[in-house]
Amino acid sequence: MNSIIETLLDHRSVRQFEDKPLSKEQIEVIVQSAQAASTSSYIQAYSIIGVTDGEKKQKLAELAGNQGYVAKNGHFFVFCADLYRHELIGEMEQTDVDESLESTEKFMVMVIDAALAAQNAAVAAESLGLGICYIGGLRNNLPEVCKLLKTPKRVIPLFGLAVGYPEKVNDKKPRLPFSHIYHENEYEQDVSVIKGQLKEYNETISHYYNERTGGKRQETWTGQMANMLSQPRRMYMHEFIKQHGLNGK
Structure with a gap:
């Protein structure tokens, strides 16, 4: 077994970080690793926003459900599905690309591209001895997150990635067999x-x-899942995405 596989198999979410920022070099390596991920048809339909402003991080922590580790970490990355640059490409090349950008297929491409990039970033961070935690709670209130991060139309913040030096490491949760x-x-x-x-x-x-x-x-896993799924969440998402000129066809 090589070191890459050992890193992958040793993953666990970290929710307590030291108050120590990542270096510029670490941030660049993590982002460059994200960019090295596979991308559908070379479309590269994502962007990454690094949040360093303390007030913004605190606000994001509140929007994510008062998760303190969104504010206290070494660096906070927000992964966005992004077709805004492709709209600009249409303008630059004087080509009508709207129907394609509004398709469900391109919506899936942008989400998959962002997820692949994020997982590369996560593995890179863990290989450097850092801990990570994905933050899906940003989708609790995307209108406010978009406002805070000043994202344009056709850009959807999907999730955050808290990265830093672990202060406490939990046991690994057993996965499905x-x-x-x-x-x-x-x-x-x-x-x-x-x-x-x-x-x-x-x-x-x-x-x-x-x-x-x-x-x-x-508790059991099926009981936990049944309880969660019996309470629909973020049901505003479909209309919100359509309002951003995405997934409309």
Whole structure:
């Protein structure tokens, strides 16, 4: 096993960071690593906003659900799906690109491109001995996030990435079993097999929470997911995206 795979397999989210900023060189390496990710048809449909202003970070922490590690970290990156530059390309080349930019396909491309870039950035950061935590809570209130970051039309902040020197490192959360995630040649159709795998995973997760909290938590994964999915969140998203000239067709 090589060091890259060891870094990948050793991942865990870090939510407590030292009050120590990343160096300019570290930031550049992380962003350059993000840019090295695969991109659909060379479209490079994303942008990264590094937030260093203390007041902005504090406001983002509040918008994300009062997550303190959004404000206290070594550096905070916001990954944005971005087709604004491609609108400008249409103007520069005197070509009508609106129908393409408003398509669901290009919306998927921009989101996938941003996610691939972010994961490259995360692995690069962890390979440098830093900790990371993805922050999806920015989508709690995208209108305010967009206003704060002054993002133009056709740019959607998708999530944040808090990076820094770990002050505390938690145990790794057990993932779904290999046999449940990986399907050979075709999707597993036997519901009893699928539910059986989930029940086994529930036992693993319940044991994990019990050990981590000294018996205070023993919930199962399916129970946790069912509770979360029974309470729809961020239901404004469809209209918000369409208002930004995206995913309309």
